[in-house]
Amino acid sequence: MIKAEQNSKKFYNRKIPRDWSTPDFGDVFNFLKTFSFSRDQLTRETTNDKIRNIHYGDIHSTYENEILDLDIEQTVPYLLDGIIDPKCFDDESFPALKEGDLIIADASEDYMGVCDCVELKNINGAKIVSGLHTFAARATDGKIAIGYRTYSLQHEQVIRELRRIATGTSVYGVSKTNLSKVKIALPPLPEQKAIAKVLSTADAAIHTTEKLVAQKELCKKWLMQQLLTGKKRLKGFGGEWKEVPLSEMFSERNETKYFDLPLLSIGQNGVYPQDESIKKDTSNDDKSKYKRIRKGDIGYNTMRMWQGRSALSELEGIVSPAYTVVTPKKNADSLFFSYLFKMPKMTNLFWRNSQGLVDDTLNCKYKDFSIVRVVLPQTKEEQTAIAQILKAADLEIGLLKAKAEKLRVQKKGLMQQLLTGKKRLI
Structure with missing residues (x-):
């Protein structure tokens, strides 16, 4: 000592x-x-x-x-x-x-x-x-x-x-x-150079992983463009895709007064508990008009559907009246549609069918959503097969992102040790 x-x-x-x-x-x-x-x-x-x-x-x-x-x-x-x-x-x-x-x-x-x-x-x-x-x-x-x-x-x-x-x-x-x-x-100059080399190596590992993430995201984007439009068909599936209104695939869930269910938020990438959100809770004390959402439902921001503000729910809870909740019918795989609704062609259709004078006041309520016509596989099975391929791509991207974050945490740990002299390299 x-x-x-x-x-x-x-x-x-x-x-x-x-x-x-x-x-x-x-x-x-x-x-x-x-x-x-x-x-x-x-x-x-x-x-x-x-x-x-x-x-x-x-x-x-x-x-x-x-x-x-x-x-x-x-x-x-x-x-x-x-x-x-x-x-x-x-x-x-x-x-x-x-x-x-x-x-x-x-x-x-x-x-x-x-x-x-x-x-x-x-x-x-x-x-x-x-x-x-x-x-x-x-x-x-x-x-x-x-x-x-x-x-x-x-x-x-x-x-x-x-x-x-x-x-x-x-x-x-x-x-x-x-x-x-x-x-x-x-530190003395030789030690500065040694520390810089170690941290540079950590940066290189982070960059390599982030580059892989970017490549996988481009691959997923290509898959979505090919699979969700029918340009590329999966083995075992045939027949022409047909155009149908979304009313044949979804009904609206407009259930309220579920006071015992947790408050959820809907973001660009998912549905999650409000207490996990980084955004301030601006919900009303009166939750009587808040809407129930269940696992497998899709919730979307009624005023921002044309910007792709929709997500598939894995949870049951209640969401703000500012959202519209749609539930899949027996012939619809909601995971497939959660990907489809992010496609530029689809967001453009939602924009064209929204009601309002300017973008900031556009509303795509269920009545507007329901008349949007989309070209779809003839069977739910093909929808599911496509969705599972895109889900696998998401899982791979998620693992790589988690690896990149782990590497960033490790680098911070190294910095704490090296920049304070707790660990000496020379």
């Missing part, structure tokens, strides 16, 4: 290895000029001469890794033509971003996102600027390794300090002056 104390020193409210330095952020990084381009000035269209713009909103919500690898990340937007002359990048004084630069969000709607940060990797000559509500910071040569720089703001005590000094009410921020005074914990 005494030896451990001798080999450590205080860093905020914790201990770090004695051979680690604790400089101020401003002693290691210099701030660069940033720009204030709005979303309206950005585009996803690419050309060789386009200028990429790092926006604070993307740092918070789009870029999942601390390292923003331009060889991997395809969502970084571009500035519209004419906003900045690309020739400006030939001037060494122009604040173009380079390999290893940090882009830090200087505004957040909650404390969790205060000073969210990414480090640029694999720029490969791309033209990049730091955009709205960001700080751009460049490291002093020789003080901090490329690949470790973003993690200097990821130490648990640094994060707490950043949240402590953040100011604001609905939006929280940290000034450059205050950020420059925040102490960071730096």
Whole structure:
């Protein structure tokens, strides 16, 4: 115990290895000029001469890794033509971003996102600027390794300090002056490089899994386009598909006053208990008009069916009167229809059959839903066979997503050990 104390020193409210330095952020990084381009000035269209713009909103919500690898990340937007002359990048004084630069969000709607940060990797000559509500910071040569720089703001005590000094009410921020005074914990350079390599390996595993997810999702989309339209038929099934109104496949369930059943929410991807929702419970105390939904029913947002806001229920409960609940007849496999109702052709039909003057007031009540005509297999058995193939694709995607999330949790665990010196690599 005494030896451990001798080999450590205080860093905020914790201990770090004695051979680690604790400089101020401003002693290691210099701030660069940033720009204030709005979303309206950005585009996803690419050309060789386009200028990429790092926006604070993307740092918070789009870029999942601390390292923003331009060889991997395809969502970084571009500035519209004419906003900045690309020739400006030939001037060494122009604040173009380079390999290893940090882009830090200087505004957040909650404390969790205060000073969210990414480090640029694999720029490969791309033209990049730091955009709205960001700080751009460049490291002093020789003080901090490329690949470790973003993690200097990821130490648990640094994060707490950043949240402590953040100011604001609905939006929280940290000034450059205050950020420059925040102490960071730096291992010796060889150890920084070793930590960066380990965490880079973790990022690579996450990326490989996420790439598989994207491939499987594209495969599922192709299967839906082929199987749900009859372009591709499954072995053992024949005969022409026929067009029928949805009234032949579903009836409306309009049962109310089931006060003993749990409150459920209907989202884009499923039906789930309200207490598991991240959304605030805005339901009325009076549940007398809330509708019963049972396993196998499909519930949809009456005003948003044309946006694909429907889901198959695996639960029994009650849902808001804002939803319409339909229950399958004997000739309908509701799992098949839960996939069919997400198809662009179907959502367009629901839009055309909804009542209202503008999109925000459109309603697709059961009477409107029931007259929509769809082309379907002649037998329920073929519906079921198609649905099971798509369900298997969903299960595979779900397993891969769970693997990616597990890898992200493991990486966070590694960061807790490595960035605090609890586990030493050198």
